[in-house]
Amino acid sequence: MIKAARGLIFSVARVTIEFRTAFLVSSGSEDDLRDAVFVVDANGLPALPGSSIAGVLRHAFPENRARELFGYQDQNGGESSTVEISWGQVHDRNNLPTPFRCDSESNLTGDPVLSCLRAGVKRDHARINPRGVVDGRGKFDELAVPAGARFTFELLVHEEGATILDSLLARLDSGVLRFGGKSRRGLGTFATVDSWKDEFDLSKSEDRSRFRNLPRDLSRPIPDGVLRFRGPSALKPQGEDRWVKATVTLNPEDFWFFGGGEPVLDEHLRGDRAYEALPVTEARIVWKAGTGEVVESQHSIPASGIKGALRHRLAFHGRRLEGTFVEVPESPKAWLEIREALAEWDGVLWWFGNENNSETASFPRTAGRVFISDGWIEQPRSGGLDHVSLDRFTQGPMDGALFDERPLYGGSIALEVVIDTHFGESKPPRHSIAAFEKALDDLCKGKLAIGAGAARGHGFCRGKVAWSDDGSWIKKVANE
Numbered sequence: 475m476i477k478a479a480r481g482l483i484f485s486v487a488r489v490t491i492e493f494r495t496a497f498l499v500s501s502g503s504e505d506d507l508r509d510a511v512f513v514v515d516a517n518g519l520p521a522l523p524g525s526s527i528a529g530v531l532r533h534a535f536p537e538n539r540a541r542e543l544f545g546y547q548d549q550n551g552g553e554s555s556t557v558e559i560s561w562g563q564v565h566d567r568n569n570l571p572t573p574f575r576c577d578s579e580s581n582l583t584g585d586p587v588l589s590c591l592r593a594g595v596k597r598d599h600a601r602i603n604p605r606g607v608v609d610g611r612g613k614f615d616e617l618a619v620p621a622g623a624r625f626t627f628e629l630l631v632h633e634e635g636a637t638i639l640d641s642l643l644a645r646l647d648s649g650v651l652r653f654g655g656k657s658r659r660g661l662g663t664f665a666t667v668d669s670w671k672d673e674f675d676l677s678k679s680e681d682r683s684r685f686r687n688l689p690r691d692l693s694r695p696i697p698d699g700v701l702r703f704r705g706p707s708a709l710k711p712q713g714e715d716r717w718v719k720a721t722v723t724l725n726p727e728d729f730w731f732f733g734g735g736e737p738v739l740d741e742h743l744r745g746d747r748a749y750e751a752l753p754v755t756e757a758r759i760v761w762k763a764g765t766g767e768v769v770e771s772q773h774s775i776p777a778s779g780i781k782g783a784l785r786h787r788l789a790f791h792g793r794r795l796e797g798t799f800v801e802v803p804e805s806p807k808a809w810l811e812i813r814e815a816l817a818e819w820d821g822v823l824w825w826f827g828n829e830n831n832s833e834t835a836s837f838p839r840t841a842g843r844v845f846i847s848d849g850w851i852e853q854p855r856s857g858g859l860d861h862v863s864l865d866r867f868t869q870g871p872m873d874g875a876l877f878d879e880r881p882l883y884g885g886s887i888a889l890e891v892v893i894d895t896h897f898g899e900s901k902p903p904r905h906s907i908a909a910f911e912k913a914l915d916d917l918c919k920g921k922l923a924i925g926a927g928a929a930r931g932h933g934f935c936r937g938k939v940a941w942s943d944d945g946s947w948i949k950k951v952a953n954e
Contacts, residue, residue, distance in 0.1 A: 485639040486688065487629045487671035488701060489646060490565075492761070495777075495848040496595055496618040497654040497662040499526050508596070510616040515563075516575040517582055518592050520619040522562030522653065527627060530653055531557075534645045543638060556632050557642065562625035563692050564591055567766040571626045571693040587759055587766040595620045595756050598734055599778075618661065621848070622759025622766070626692050636673045643669060643707035650717040650892055652845065658827070660777025660848035663890070670701035718947050720891040722918065724937035729857055729881040731932055732779055732925045738771045741856045742880060749858070751879035758850075775849035775887055775924075783924050784844075784913050785826055791909035792821040821906030840900060845892040854885035881932060895947060908952040914939055 499522065501513045515521040532544045545555035563571035567587040582588050594617040601612025631639045643666075645651060652662035674681045684700050735755050737748035755771040793799070803809050827842035863875035891914075916922040923933035941948070 482676045483634045483673070485631045485634075485636045485671065485673045486701065487639055487643060487669055488626060488692070488696065489629065489643070489666060490624060490626045490668040491562075491646070491664045492624045492667045493619065493621055493653075494663040494665060495621050495661055496597070496756070496758075497623075497652075497664070498597075498616055498618040498656055499523060499654040500616075505617075508617040509614040512594060512617060512619050515561075517572065517588075519564050519572060519582070519588060520591055520594070520623065521564065521574070522625045522627060524559040524561045524627065526653060527562065528555075528557070528559045530651050531559075531642055531645060534651060556635060556638065558630040558632075560628040560692065562627035564588075565624035565626065565766065569624065569761065569764045569766060570695075573691065573693045586768045590620060590757055590759060590768045591623060594618060597776075616656075620756070620758050622761065624667065624759075624761070624766075628692060634673075639671060640707045643671070647706045648717070649719075650845075658842045658845055659781070660846055663847045666706065669704065669706065670696060671703050672701045716894065716896045718893045718895055719942040720893070720914070721940045722889040722891060722914070722937060723940070724887040724889070724918065724924075724935035726883060726885065726887070727920055727934050727936060729859070729883050729927065729932045730925050730935070731879065731881040731927050732774075732776060733879075744858070744878065749880040750877045753880065753882055773851050773854055773882060775851060775889065777846040777848045777889070779924055780849075780889060780917075781826070781844070781846050783922055784846075784910075784917065785822060787913040787916055787922050788825060788906075788909050789819050789822050791912040792819045792903075792905055795905040795909060820903040821909055824900065824903055824906050825910060843894040845894075847890040847892075849887050849889040851882070851885040851887050854882040857881050857883050881927065887935070887937075893948075895951075902951070907948060911948050911952050 497512075498510065499513050499520075500510050503511070505511050512520050513523055528544060532540045535543060541553070543556050545553045561574075563574065565587070566572050566585050572582075572588065576582055582592070597616045597618055599614050599616065601609040601614065603609040603612075629639060629642055631642070646669075647666050649665060651664070653664060654662045656662070672684070674685045676682050676685065687697050687700050689696065731751075732754050733751050735742075735752035737743060737752060738755055742748050742752050753773055754776070756774045757768060757770050758772055759766050760769050761767075803811075824840070825842065825844055828840050858878065858880055860876065860878045862871045863877065864870065865872050913922065917924070917935065918937040918939060920934045920936050924935065925933040927933060939945075
């Protein structure tokens with residue numbers, strides 16, 4: 475629990491959140507096996523730092539309001555924060571917060587949920603070069619906290635802050651905030667699953683008694699009557715209409731394949747050996763009737779794979795709508811000259827961000843406006859394909875170069891795309907909104923493949939897009 479309040483009147487809330495996707499609050503260092511690992515407590519379990527929670531909440535408010543709530547320092551002046559936030563403690567299989575230091579190692583190893591959380595999930599990545607394609611010399615990996623992890627933390631607001639507390643809880647309930655890094659790559663999506671709150675006036679004996687009974691340890695249950703109000707905040711946060719959500723549902727037409735997996739299922743074996751190319755799988759935690767279960771080897775849809783496909787198709791439609799076409803070059807050397815001269819389209823940079831720090835860059839440095847969450851596919855079926863490597867010069871088969879892969883087919887893929895519609899001073903380039911709408915339309919009409927093997931017909935889907943505002947925002951802005 476947070477330290478005692480400074481004034482006589484203050485508000486307290488205990489909040490439990492569940493991560494819908496994996497997330498990574500990095501420790502800032504690496505271990506012997508991974509290039510980046512998550513923050514852990516004394517038990518080696520993932521922890522959610524209070525500074526990370528405060529940073530996300532602070533960013534959700536306008537700057538002037540954020541300074542009032544979370545404090546600021548301006549040379550010799552400034553104000554302390556009105557809001558105090560504890561670290562988040564991870565839950566065990568019984569849905570109880572785990573103490574930051576357990577009495578016995580057996581309490582950790584005997585719990586399958588805690589064992590899964592300690593192990594984490596590995597994410598492989600390849601560095602992308604300035605042309606938007608893979609740099610073969612830049613492979614790296616990260617250790618993230620698996621999807622389904624639950625955390626409990628405490629908020630305390632000074633100075634009669636019941637309204638402020640409701641405003642903070644409303645933003646946690648909004649579904650648009652994300653914790654940790656790689657948020658535009660699909661990580662960090664969460665939802666509030668439980669919250670208790672109350673206001674205390676220490677000038678009243680009844681409130682003093684209730685406050686004394688509020689456990690300082692978040693892993694201990696709250697006695698009845700201490701925090702009397704339960705449930706989401708009834709307050710609608712200002713600026714909520716800034717975010718527009720699109721739920722994309724896809725049904726693969728044929729095989730589809732996100733590779734890089736390891737043999738973990740019986741269906742990944744072909745006799746006594748594994749298939750040489752396997753779909754990526756990942757463990758996650760599922761909660762049923764208040765009990766956590768580890769579901770091994772779920773087929774995940776990495777948001778980075780969807781993002782890359784949309785980015786390339788967005789550039790195509792943007793240049794098509796602008797009427798920018800490339801003439802057929804007369805020689806291979808002319809292809810190289812065109813590639814060097816063709817800069818990234820500003821519409822792509824506006825949607826997906828630009829890291830260019832150069833003062834002479836044609837487009838300013840900016841963060842991306844698209845947040846795509848990792849997806850999961852339920853009960854897909856496994857296929858099997860045999861291939862023969864071809865000689866690059868003769869195009870004939872190479873002896874001894876037979877290989878096989880285990881693609882998936884069937885199932886339904888659900889993805890969530892959140893768009894930040896607050897433009898500020900950065901107006902969208904011409905045709906950029908219409909191009910993004912066309913890219914989503916291609917994805918749902920079997921014109922844009924996701925995953926590997928597009929040249930062999932893999933990854934094409936049929937589906938639909940359901941907008942949170944029935945599509946009014948994107949249609950309005952696309953026609954401006």
